[in-house]
Amino acid sequence: MTDNLVTAILRGEQEAFKTLVDTYQQMVLNVCYGFVQDQDDAQDITQEVFIQVYQKLPTFRKDAKLATWIYRIAVNYSLNYIRSKKRRGFLSSIDELFETTHGNEDALQSQSEEADSSLLAAEDEQILKKALEKLPKKQRVALTLSSLQELSYKEVADVMNVSVNQVGVLVTRGKKKLYTYLQKSM
Amino acid sequence: MKTCKQYKSKLANYLAGKLSTDQSVDVAAHLKICPGCRIQAEKMEKLADAFLSPSNVPVNPFLYTRIQNRLLTPTQPKKSLVARFLQPAAYVVVLFLGIYLGIQLGYSTKSDTASSYADAYVESLYFNEMKLDPITTNLLQAEEETEIDKMKKEENDENQQ
Numbered sequence: 001m002t003d004n005l006v007t008a009i010l011r012g013e014q015e016a017f018k019t020l021v022d023t024y025q026q027m028v029l030n031v032c033y034g035f036v037q038d039q040d041d042a043q044d045i046t047q048e049v050f051i052q053v054y055q056k057l058p059t060f061r062k063d064a065k066l067a068t069w070i071y072r073i074a075v076n077y078s079l080n081y082i083r084s085k086k087r088r089g090f091l092s093s094i095d096e097l098f099e100t101t102h103g104n105e106d107a108l109q110s111q112s113e114e115a116d117s118s119l120l121a122a123e124d125e126q127i128l129k130k131a132l133e134k135l136p137k138k139q140r141v142a143l144t145l146s147s148l149q150e151l152s153y154k155e156v157a158d159v160m161n162v163s164v165n166q167v168g169v170l171v172t173r174g175k176k177k178l179y180t181y182l183q184k185s186m
Numbered sequence: 187m188k189t190c191k192q193y194k195s196k197l198a199n200y201l202a203g204k205l206s207t208d209q210s211v212d213v214a215a216h217l218k219i220c221p222g223c224r225i226q227a228e229k230m231e232k233l234a235d236a237f238l239s240p241s242n243v244p245v246n247p248f249l250y251t252r253i254q255n256r257l258l259t260p261t262q263p264k265k266s267l268v269a270r271f272l273q274p275a276a277y278v279v280v281l282f283l284g285i286y287l288g289i290q291l292g293y294s295t296k297s298d299t300a301s302s303y304a305d306a307y308v309e310s311l312y313f314n315e316m317k318l319d320p321i322t323t324n325l326l327q328a329e330e331e332t333e334i335d336k337m338k339k340e341e342n343d344e345n346q347q
Contacts, residue, residue, distance in 0.1 A: 037237075175203075176202040
């Protein structure tokens with residue numbers, strides 16, 4: 001099925017590409033969300049992943065599994081996104097230093113109302129994000145991929161180019177570190 | 187008897203499933219009787235579960251349309267470093283060269299009219315007059331003459347005496 005789909009897309013059949021997007025959209029979105037922990041960002045990255053898939057499809061080796069190949073692109077894109085966001089975060093924090101608050105009273109009021117209603121959730125989200133940021137990259141990738149229901153340890157190992165045993169070790173160590181960081185952040 | 191601090195130090199390993207069966211049973215028993223430790227363990231588990239047991243993120247129904255639009259819109263190729271820096275530098279050089287040439291051209295242009303010759307003659311005349319007969323020379327000469335006159339007068343007075 002995969003072979004036919006790839007061949008059809010390479011022939012220029014748009015319907016085949018739509019089928020590919022429909023088939024893998026949810027799993028790519030879940031992977032991206034696992035890394036960035038933000039739905040809007042995950043949607044944007046998913047779009048970029050499929051554009052990359054379309055453009056790089058001629059280089060896809062048919063002996064590899066299409067899902068594994070797409071997962072790998074999604075992981076790389078998500079990690080790059082996190083890296084560039086850190087850089088942007090530093091620059092925007094400089095901008096915020098020079099920002100004036102007046103003239104935005106309505107926006108501030110609505111923000112504070114929203115904050116009151118979802119203060120705990122936002123706080124928890126920040127704790128989780130900070131703990132995830134501290135995780136070593138490989139452990140984070142292994143944890144994120146293994147937490148997805150669709151993926152077995154074997155598939156995670158294929159995406160990461162490591163052995164199944166190594167995935168097990170990375171997941172266990174990652175979990176321990178995650179709990180430790182969460183405990184420290186609370 | 188272990189303290190809460192000792193149990194809390196084992197919580198991460200307990201939740202990650204890295205404790206031995208005996209130790210796990212011990213921590214679990216403590217969590218049942220200690221509300222403080224239990225609340226902390228529950229919160230840690232809840233936060234980690236949000237990441238470790240994620241539910242499906244709602245998909246965007248217009249994703250394919252958005253991808254199609256992006257694929258159909260040609261992206262502009264990024265300018266190379268040379269193009270980004272050399273082009274403005276060349277503009278600046280040309281601008282300054284133009285200004286410099288303009289100034290030089292303004293200085294070098296002399297009109298051969300009657301008034302321009304007359305102006306040149308008057309300038310040279312004033313210049314020559316000042317050089318030949320400066321005010322300072324006149325003043326110095328006048329001083330010298332009065333000194334000589336005084337000396338002559340004194341000599342005459344002495345002779346008469």
